[in-house]
Amino acid sequence: MRCNVQKLCGGCSLLSVPSVKQAKLKQEQVTDIMKNANLSVKVEPVIMAQSAIGYRNKVIVGFAKDKDKKIYSGLYAPKSHRVINTSGCAMHPQLLNEIIDFITKTVSGMKYELYNEHTGTGILRHVLLRWAKDTDEVMVVLVTSTKQLPGRRNFVNALVKEFPQVRTVIQNINPRDTSVVLQDESIVLYGNGMITDELCGLKISFTASAFYQIHHDQCEKLYGLAKQLLDLQPADKVLDTYCGVGTIGLTLADACSEVTGVEINKDAVKNAIYNARQNGIRNARFVAMDSTQFMLEARKFHSSFDAIVLDPPRAGTTEAFIEAACSLKPKKILYI
Incomplete structure (x- = not known):
């Protein structure tokens, strides 16, 4: 290709x-x-994967102007903040490419000033899209440097009219000098701030900042293999660390007596609790806490788990986490 x-x-x-x-x-x-x-x-x-194209359910694009001052959008060149025009990217679902092109054209028509990281001026920084493959629901996040976004109502109306798959539109305010795309303050402009996908037979809802595996079909393979390798018994207790919105733990809940999910991000924990409820799963609980600290507390109070699952951030886990996990003496540890 x-x-x-x-x-x-x-x-x-x-x-x-x-x-x-x-x-x-x-x-x-x-x-x-x-x-x-x-x-x-x-x-x-x-x-x-069966298909290596059109799979990415999360896309972030930046904006720039060409030599003729025409606005285009795309991904950053390696090790830089130079935007490359990647319109029609083969890794993105066709629907997301169409939405990106529509937004780029609309941004140009509304004459939004693009954010300049050198001067700190301008409004529009990025657009983040999230897609639920099995339901075809789309989330659009406009990342701006200020709360002021002229004509945002017209922008949203035009977007959802053109693409009914867009179920929620969010404005995330990021005034900081940082390469981190999303910050804490958000305004929901349309919908309820979440979209819902179907994963391993479960309804999974998530927000803009929540972790969700990029490749839906490979994720189902991954979680299926995890379940197979764990070979849980009906009386087993499972600890799902770095649990995010609860996806791994919830897929294991029907094979064990109880699942405890631990996640430091409070918003993700709210998502996880919501996901358990909407799937009628009663043997899963979720705690907003640092995973290592939770395990140290569990040891202190003589709590035990038959299996510990971890799917940590890209940087991996720590020596303290490993020692805390081993101190609980689980039968199995599954590391994704």
Whole structure:
């Protein structure tokens, strides 16, 4: 497969490599990591996706102007904040590409001043889109430097009229000099601030900042494999750390006696509780707390778990987390 801006964008470095070769390369990379860490681990063949295009359910684009002062949108070039025009990106669902193009055209027509990170001037910083694959619901987040957004009502009306799949529109205010896209303050302009997908037979609702696996179909494979490997028994108690909106724990709830999900993000915990309720799951509880601290408290009060699941942030977990998890002496630890 070819892409006109592949070398400029840098987002798909293996785009031209056949799927079978990609799988072999990835298996070799993980094998090398294990060897370098002196771990005797057999690395199984990589389970590849049926489709490697049109899958991304979360897209963030920036904006810039070309030499003719025409506004375009796209992804950043590697290790920079230089926006590359990635209109029609093959990694994005067609619907999201159409919405991005519509927003870009509308932004140009409404003459919004683009944010300049060097001068700190301008209004529009980014647009974030989230897509629920099985329900086709879309969330649109306009990231602005100020609360003021002239004509936002007209903008929203035009957007939802053109795309009925857009179920909620949010304005996130980010006045800071930072590369972090979303900040804490948001205004819901349309809908209820959430969209709902179906995952592993469950209804899963999430907000703009909540973690949700980027590839829906691969996520179902991943969670199915996790459940298979854990081989839970009806009396087992499961601790789901870094639980986010509860997806992993909720998919395990029907195979064990109880699930406890722990997540430091309070909004994510509210999502998780909501997701348990809307699926009628009564044996799952969720706690807003640091996972390591929760396990230390659990040990202090002699609480026990048969299985501990962790799917940590990209930076990974800590030595303190590992020691706290081992101190609870679970039968199994599943690390995603």
